[in-house]
Amino acid sequence: WSTDGLKWAALDGDRIFLQPKVGGKLMRDPCILQGPDGMFHMVWTSGWYERVIGYANSKDLIHWSEQRTIPVMEHERAARNSWAPELVYDPSRQQYIAFWASTIPGRFPATDTTGDNGLNHRIYCTTTKDFQTFTPTTLFFDPGFSVIDGTMVQEAGRYYLVFKDETAKPVRKHLRIAVGDTIEGPFRELSEPFTPPWVEGPTVLNVGNQYIVYYDMYRDRKYGAMRSR
Numbered sequence: 001w002s003t004d005g006l007k008w009a010a011l012d013g014d015r016i017f018l019q020p021k022v023g024g025k026l027m028r029d030p031c032i033l034q035g036p037d038g039m040f041h042m043v044w045t046s047g048w049y050e051r052v053i054g055y056a057n058s059k060d061l062i063h064w065s066e067q068r069t070i071p072v073m074e075h076e077r078a079a080r081n082s083w084a085p086e087l088v089y090d091p092s093r094q095q096y097i098a099f100w101a102s103t104i105p106g107r108f109p110a111t112d113t114t115g116d117n118g119l120n121h122r123i124y125c126t127t128t129k130d131f132q133t134f135t136p137t138t139l140f141f142d143p144g145f146s147v148i149d150g151t152m153v154q155e156a157g158r159y160y161l162v163f164k165d166e167t168a169k170p171v172r173k174h175l176r177i178a179v180g181d182t183i184e185g186p187f188r189e190l191s192e193p194f195t196p197p198w199v200e201g202p203t204v205l206n207v208g209n210q211y212i213v214y215y216d217m218y219r220d221r222k223y224g225a226m227r228s229r
Contacts, residue, residue: 005207006225022054022067023047029084029149029201032061035096036089041131043070043085043098051076053085053100055131072100072126072137079104080119084149084201090127090183097183099125099140101148101166108142115146116168123150123163125184141187143178153204153211154183161187162202162213173197175215199224 002008011017020027024047032042039057042064046054051073058064073079085100101121106112112120125140141150146166153160159180165172175195178187194213201216212227 005205005212017062018056018064020044020046020054020067022069023050023052027054031084031086031151033087033089033096036091036094041087041096043087045083045085045100049081051079051082051102053082053098057131070098070126070131070134072098072134073102073124075137076102076104078106081121083121086151088152088183092183093127095127095129096131097125097127098134099123099150101150111145111167114167114169119146119166121146121148121166123147141178141185143187143190145172149200149202151202151204152183153206155211157181159183159185159187161185162204164200164202165193171197173199175199175202175213194226195224 001011026047028045030042030044032040034040040061041057044054052069052071055070056064056067073082080103083101085098088097101123103119103121108120123141124137126134126137128134147163148166149164151162161178165174165176174193174197176193177191179189180187198219199215199217203214205212210227210229212225214223214225217224
């Protein structure tokens, strides 16, 4: 936890508060969103190569519901993964949007050789009002190259999608931003990279009069951050 977004301390003696129990028993890339009713909803990557994501909810961030999976890509039998799911709430339609990165081999052949291990991601999405029923999965963001780890923030009536350019050949692996006029996009106006390469997993916080973008510098085994007004 933190009071200023810069100095952080571990809660509860740095003990594990939630063990992964579904899918591939992985709990990576967690995203927590509090809904308008006060309930906290969490989604996560539940396995490296699965067509589902993990889900649980909580009223207090201490006691959690039974974990289950959401079959976001089960309809795409060739899909290789479902990575880094995120949640946003659309008040105009009173529904949640979940979006994540998946590779469907051959779906975007122009960039099939630019990734690691044949991976060539785009960001897909589904919507739900109750986390029980979901709309059919659709393509959410295709910037023309492999992309993962999207996260969204709203400012002055526009929506900013922070994401990782996952291109490995040639190496990019940095963060960029796309802008949309609605919460569902389309997202255009792609920025230039604003981080060094070999970073991922962005999270954005509004702290005072600035935004802080945190990211995983996974080769250096530490977190980085950049801020902007």
